[in-house]
Amino acid sequence: MKYKIEWTYKLKGKEGVYFTSDWMDAELAILGGEDIEKSGKARELTFYDEMGQSWSLKEMKKLTVEIEEDPHEVMVYFDGGFNISTYQAGLGAVIYFRQGKKKFRLRANELIDEMDSNNEAEYAALYYALNLLEELGVHQVPCDFKGDSQGVLKQLEGEWPCYEENLNRWLDRIEEKIKSLGLKPRYQSIPRSENKEADKLATQALEGKEIFSKMQLI
Incomplete structure (x- = not known):
């Protein structure tokens, strides 16, 4: 989570800047806020996070202690593969996040049946990633979602319409899950070459290779 500071600089005989x-x-942010406060020239010093919440310096110090062990700085790569002969989908997700002072990577995949298309597999992969976030305890934070399916991401951003009823149902499920977790999603379409890890996991799921791995990154 990122924070910014807003304050008014007191000027003698004037309204302030x-x-x-x-x-x-x-x-x-806390170090900066402390320096500004020590100057004796600031009033109405307030911290804001990316979710739009505001904090005083005292509240900010308490907050950082409380959230230290919560997952944050979350980045999700997702991909879905589709086997047209079996109507199965392989779902792959790679999640990078920080917890305390440590950085982790979670790699996981899943095989599901009764899919209609590769597009549906992409939606299912993103929903699968959201379920993994829920299991990790990710909530009330900004979250970056990256995939090579531009259609899915543009539809989630509301820039492209979705006319297929089954895909709209996936959209509704995804948006409801994001809302329930209190996430602030940021979507980014990336080239397939930058999504190789999630793509490989989806392929491995179709091959019957189940993977679930969490490791600390050095």
Whole structure:
């Protein structure tokens, strides 16, 4: 999660000048807020997070202690593969996140039946990734979703319409899950060459190779 500071700089005999900082990590934001407060020239010093919530300096210090062990800085890669002869889909997801001072990567896949198309497999893969986030305890944070299916991502952003009823049902499920987790989604379409890890997991699922691996990154 990123934070910014907003405050008014007091000028003698004048109304004061309003300032806002760039987005920064919590630790740096607190250090900056402390320096600004020590100057004795600031009033109405407030911290804002990317979810739109506001905090005082005291609340901010308490908050960082409380959320230290919650997953944050979450980035999700997803991909779906489809076997037209069996109507099965392989779902692959790679999730990078921080917890405390450590960084982790989760790699997982799943094989599901009764799919109609590769497009549906892509939606199912994203929904599968959201279920993994729920199991990790990810909630109330911004989250980056990256995939090579531009159609899925543009439809989730509301830029492209979706006319297929079964895909609209997936859209509804995905949006409801995002809402229930309190996520702030940021979608990015990437080339297939940058999504190789999730693509491989989807392929392995179709081959009957089940994978679930969580590791700390050094």
